[in-house]
Structures are given as C-alpha cells and as structure tokens.
Amino acid sequence: MRHWRGPFDRQGYHHGNLKEALIEAAQRFIAERGIGGFTLADAAKLVGVTPAALYRHFRGRDALVAEVAFRGYDELAKRLGRALQSDGTALERFTRMGEAYLAFAEQEPGFYTAMFSAKPTEGEASCSPFWAKAVESGGKPAGNAFDFLVKALADTFPEGFQTVDARFIAIEVWALSHGIATLDAAGQLPKGPGLPDKYELLRAGVLALVHGALKGKV
Amino acid sequence: MRHWRGPFDRQGYHHGNLKEALIEAAQRFIAERGIGGFTLADAAKLVGVTPAALYRHFRGRDALVAEVAFRGYDELAKRLGRALQSDGTALERFTRMGEAYLAFAEQEPGFYTAMFSAKPTEGEASCSPFWAKAVESGGKPAGNAFDFLVKALADTFPEGFQTVDARFIAIEVWALSHGIATLDAAGQLPKGPGLPDKYELLRAGVLALVHGALKGKV
DNA sequence: TGTACATCAGTGAACGCGCGTTCACTGATGTAC
DNA sequence: TGTACATCAGTGAACGCGCGTTCACTGATGTAC
Numbered sequence: 016m017r018h019w020r021g022p023f024d025r026q027g028y029h030h031g032n033l034k035e036a037l038i039e040a041a042q043r044f045i046a047e048r049g050i051g052g053f054t055l056a057d058a059a060k061l062v063g064v065t066p067a068a069l070y071r072h073f074r075g076r077d078a079l080v081a082e083v084a085f086r087g088y089d090e091l092a093k094r095l096g097r098a099l100q101s102d103g104t105a106l107e108r109f110t111r112m113g114e115a116y117l118a119f120a121e122q123e124p125g126f127y128t129a130m131f132s133a134k135p136t137e138g139e140a141s142c143s144p145f146w147a148k149a150v151e152s153g154g155k156p157a158g159n160a161f162d163f164l165v166k167a168l169a170d171t172f173p174e175g176f177q178t179v180d181a182r183f184i185a186i187e188v189w190a191l192s193h194g195i196a197t198l199d200a201a202g203q204l205p206k207g208p209g210l211p212d213k214y215e216l217l218r219a220g221v222l223a224l225v226h227g228a229l230k231g232k233v
Numbered sequence: 234m235r236h237w238r239g240p241f242d243r244q245g246y247h248h249g250n251l252k253e254a255l256i257e258a259a260q261r262f263i264a265e266r267g268i269g270g271f272t273l274a275d276a277a278k279l280v281g282v283t284p285a286a287l288y289r290h291f292r293g294r295d296a297l298v299a300e301v302a303f304r305g306y307d308e309l310a311k312r313l314g315r316a317l318q319s320d321g322t323a324l325e326r327f328t329r330m331g332e333a334y335l336a337f338a339e340q341e342p343g344f345y346t347a348m349f350s351a352k353p354t355e356g357e358a359s360c361s362p363f364w365a366k367a368v369e370s371g372g373k374p375a376g377n378a379f380d381f382l383v384k385a386l387a388d389t390f391p392e393g394f395q396t397v398d399a400r401f402i403a404i405e406v407w408a409l410s411h412g413i414a415t416l417d418a419a420g421q422l423p424k425g426p427g428l429p430d431k432y433e434l435l436r437a438g439v440l441a442l443v444h445g446a447l448k449g450k451v
Numbered sequence: 452t453g454t455a456c457a458t459c460a461g462t463g464a465a466c467g468c469g470c471g472t473t474c475a476c477t478g479a480t481g482t483a484c
Numbered sequence: 485t486g487t488a489c490a491t492c493a494g495t496g497a498a499c500g501c502g503c504g505t506t507c508a509c510t511g512a513t514g515t516a517c
Contacts, residue, residue, distance in 0.1 A: 028479050029493055049350075051269020055471065066471080068494045076471065131419055132267075146423045161423070180427055187438045190422075191405070194412025201349055204408075205364045205379070209398055220405045220442060227441025246512050247460055273504065284504075286461045294504065 025063040034072040036062045041083050046125035050080065050132045080129055087126030088144040088160070091119050095163040105171040112167050113192060113217045120196035127196070145189075164189060168225075176228045187224045192217060243281045252290040254280045259301050264343035268298065268350045298347055305344030306362040306378070309337050313381040323389040330385050331410060331435045338414035345414070363407075382407060386443075394446045405442045410435060 022036040030036065040058040055076050059066040073079045098111040120127045130144075146161035164185045169175075176184060198204045199213050206212075211219070240254040248254065258276040273294050277284040291297045316329040338345045348362075364379035382403045387393075394402060416422045417431050424430075429437070 028477090028495090033493075049269070051267070054469080056469070064493095065495055067473080067496080070472075071493055131415075131421070143421050143423075145421060182423065182427075183429060183434075183437075186423060186428070186434060187409070187441075190412035190416055190434065191409045191438070192412070193416055194408035194410070197349075197415060198408055198411055203349070203361050203363060205361075205400065205404060209400075210404070211401060216401075216404060216408065219401075219445070220409070223405075223442045223445025224438060226445055227437070246462090246510090251460075272502080274502070282460095283462055285463080285506080288505075289460055 023061055023063065030062070030064060030068075033062065033064060033068060037069060037072065037079060038082055038086065041079050042086075042123075042125035042129070044125075045080070045083060045128050046123075050128060053080070055079070083125065084129040085144075087123065087130040090123065090126060091116075091130075092158055092160050092163065094119055095160050096158060099163050099167055099170075105167075105173075109167045109171040110218055110221075112164065113188075113221055114214055116192045117196055117199075117213055117217060120200065124200060127200070161185065161189065172225065172229065179228045184225060184228050188221050191220050191224065195220075241279055241281065248280070248282060248286075251280065251282060251286060255287060255290065255297060256300055256304060259297050260304075260341075260343035260347070262343075263298070263301060263346050264341075268346060271298070273297070301343065302347040303362075305341065305348040308341065308344060309334075309348070310376055310378050310381065312337050313378050314376060317381050317385055317388075323385075323391075327385045327389040328436055328439075330382065331406075331439055332432055334410045335414055335417075335431055335435060338418065342418060345418070379403065379407065390443065390447065397446045402443060402446050406439050409438050409442065413438075 022039045040061045044053040056066050094115045095112055098115045168181050195213050195217050240257045258279045262271040274284050312333045313330050316333040319326055386399050413431050413435050
C-alpha cells in the first residue's frame with residue numbers, strides 16, 4: 016500500500032484510504048450544509064474520486080451517513096470517558112464532562128448533526144446509542160455516553176440523591192447540555208454583555224439541577 | 234369568493250384559499266419528513282394544484298418555509314402569552330408556560346422544525362425571533378417568546394434573583410425546554426418504569442434551576 | 452338585467468439540473484511459482 | 485529475479501428520476517355601464 020498522505024490527497028489510480036477519506040468528507044459537508052445538503056457527488060469530488068467509487072466501501076448514501084453517526088457516538092463516548100478518568104476532584108471531573116460535551120458539539124458539528132438525524136437503520140442494533148445498553152465493539156464492552164454520565168453523577172455525589180433516581184438527574188443534565196449545544200449551533204443563544212457563555216450556562220445549570228435533587232427539592 | 238370548505242378541498246378552477254392551504258401542507262410535510270424532505274411538488278399535489286400555482290403566492294420554496302417558520306413564532310408566542318395570562322398563582326402560570334412549550338413542540342413539529350432550520354432570509358428583519366427585540370406586527374408591538382419567559386419569571390419570583398440576571402435563568406430554562414423537546418422529538422428520551430415523562434422532567438428541572446438561582450447557589 | 456371587459460389565479464408543458472445508483476470495464480497491486 | 489495471474493479499487497458513461505422554476509396561456513370572477 017502506498018504511503019498515506021492525507022484524506023483529500025491522492026496520487027495514482029488507487030486512492031489508498033478511500034473509506035476514511037469519504038467519511039471525513041461527509042463529516043465536513045454535513046457540518047457545513049446539514050444532512051439534507053450533503054451529497055455523494057460533493058464528497059467524491061472533494062476526495063478526488065468518481066462517485067461510483069463510493070460503492071466499493073458503502074452500500075449507499077444512507078450507509079455513509081450512518082457510519083458518520085456511528086463514529087460520532089464513538090468519539091463522544093471516548094471524550095466523555097477521558098474526562099471521567101481525568102485528574103482532580105470528582106466535581107472537577109464532572110464539570111469537565113459537561114465542557115467536553117459542549118466542545119464536542121461545537122468542534123464536531125458533522126458528527127453531532129449525523130448522530131441526531133441518522134435514520135434508524137433497519138436491522139441494525141440500536142437506534143438510541145446514547146443510552147441503549149452498551150454494545151460490544153470488537154469483543155470489549157464499550158461504555159455509552161449516558162452510562163458515563165450516570166457514573167460521573169454517582170462518583171461526584173456518593174451520598175446519592177435521597178428520593179431521586181440518579182438517571183432522572185442524568186436525563187435532566189443531558190437535556191440541558193443538548194439544549195445549550197443545539198441553540199448555540201443554531202445561533203439562537205442570546206449573547207451580550209452581562210450574559211454568560213455556554214460553558215458558564217451549563218456549569219451553573221448543572222449545579223442547580225444537582226443541588227435541587229440533593230435537597231429533595233424536586 | 235366561493236365558500237371555503239377546508240384546506241385540501243377544492244372545486245372549480247380557482248382554489249379559494251391557496252396560500253393558507255399551501256402553508257398548511259408545507260407544515261404537514263415538514264413535520265413528517267423534515268425540511269430537506271419537503272418538496273413543493275408534494276405540497277401542490279396535496280392541495281390539488283399545479284406546482285406552478287405556488288408562485289402566485291410565494292417567491293419560491295424558501296419563502297414558503299420561511300412563512301411556516303414565521304407562523305410558528307407567532308403561534309408559540311400566542312400560546313405562551315395565553316399561559317402567562319391564565320388563572321391561578323404565578324407559579325401555576327409559569328408551570329403552564331413550560332407545558333405549553335413542550336406541547337407546542339409535540340403538536341406542531343412542522344412549526345418547530347421550520348423555526349429552527351429556516352435560513353435567515355437576507356434582508357429580513359430578525360433571524361432569532363425568539364429573543365430579538367419585539368417586532369411590530371400590523372402596528373401593535375408583538376411580544377416574543379423570550380420576553381414572555383422573562384416576564385413570567387419576574388411575576389413568579391417578584392423578590393428577584395439576588396446576584397443573578399433574570400435573563401440568565403430564562404436562557405437556562407429555555408435551553409432545558411428546547412433540549413427536552415428535541416430529544417423527545419428524536420425519540421432519544423429514555424423512557425421506562427421509574428423514569429419521568431417530559432412534563433415532569435421540565436417541571437422539576439425548572440424548579441431546580443430557579444431555586445438554585447434564588448439561593449445564590451450559582 | 453344583460454353584456455363587455457379587466458383582472459388575475461391556476462394550467463400544463465417544458466427547461467436544465469444534479470441527484471443516487473448501475474454496469475461493464477480497466478489498470479494497479481501483490482502473490483505464486 | 486522475472487513472469488503470469490488473480491484480485492479488486494476506481495473509471496466513465498449512462499440511467500431514470502424528481503426537483504424548483506419559467507412561460508405563454510386560459511378560464512373564472514366580479515365590476516362598470
């Protein structure tokens with residue numbers, strides 16, 4: 016195999032790493048134009064290949080989008096897992112997870128968009144990869160994003176939440192994170208002097224949600 | 234003008250209420266298939282009219298989508314305004330607003346989708362109709378959804394939020410509402426025995442957010 | 452009441468386009484001998 | 485080391501389709517006289 020010189024770079028008849036390059040191109044176009052605006056023709060062109068070449072690696076358009084979404088689930092779980100195992104106090108790690116979530120949505124809009132708009136592939140395992148029971152990936156059981164969140168909550172507040180199910184809080188935290196991330200992506204988050212940025216918004220909001228539960232205020 | 238017999242009903246050469254019927258059809262298809270999946274041809278067919286007829290009433294596809302979004306902003310503000318002026322205590326009205334928001338997103342997915350994905354029309358007034366300064370509509374200044382939310386907060390907690398800007402809380406509440414609504418629409422909200430439904434989720438979350446601010450916990 | 456006419460909402464045929472996908476093919480690669 | 489061969493990634497031409505949009509038109513409506 017020829018030396019790999021970057022996803023959109025090519026010399027000669029064989030591309031060398033077409034599958035990865037196509038995924039990367041799709042990710043980029045989905046980020047720029049949304050799921051509907053993404054076309055196979057553009058992706059192939061960017062990569063320097065005929066549209067038909069795609070069919071050596073994917074069943075079709077939907078399969079490529081699904082693959083992007085799948086990579087997204089993986090990357091998000093990886094980032095959250097990394098934050099969960101980072102240094103510092105449990106609260107610091109928990110805060111870092113929130114930042115990681117927002118940063119992921121901002122830095123990888125292609126992933127994020129694909130993750131929430133990929134049609135459930137018929138026959139495929141799970142269509143809610145955030146919180147579905149962890150799926151095996153290459154033998155070793157992979158954690159999912161939602162499980163990491165629940166675990167972080169348990170670590171950070173080992174005394175538990177009296178009457179409240181930890182999953183309850185986790186859903187609240189996730190919904191707030193998702194809301195902030197999508198409003199921000201849509202350019203709808205009010206911004207201005209005296210108004211917090213999204214990280215501050217999430218940090219303060221999560222603390223309030225957790226403390227509300229801690230005090231049985233819910 | 235002939236008697237109006239329903240949006241998708243027609244007799245004779247002239248439709249009678251084509252503009253409204255097209256908006257309604259667009260709303261329905263956007264709800265079913267998303268912005269990308271909506272086509273003029275389908276809308277015209279449903280209404281019983283040639284695609285070209287659309288151009289008597291709209292500049293083109295984008296204008297129709299924008300009109301749907303605009304109706305959505307209007308309808309949402311109307312519903313929130315109604316909740317804001319309903320009976321009961323201030324807290325009850327505030328809670329009702331949250332329910333109204335979630336119900337709107339669920340009952341009018343066409344509106345909700347259009348509102349968040351309409352491209353900012355160049356030359357048009359505002360591209361963030363939730364919180365942009367209230368626009369005149371037919372002479373009388375119309376309230377926007379975000380202003381209603383801030384007002385509800387002020388009514389419900391007249392003692393104010395010590396160190397915290399009320400808009401801060403409003404953004405948190407809105408982000409949580411939006412997150413819950415969109416996760417629910419995407420079928421991603423975990424559901425099961427012991428887990429709360431979305432209304433309970435929002436109610437508890439909002440209370441926690443507000444109390445967090447009230448106690449200066451933020 | 453009847454007729455001529457202006458208005459304009461909707462027709463239907465056509466357009467150019469770009470899409471996703473297929474197919475028989477070709478040329479580069481690496482392996483067996 | 486050299487040659488024959490199997491493999492298969494990518495080609496390029498073609499497909500059928502449905503899209504948004506245009507245009508000269510037609511037929512229904514309502515108004516002026």
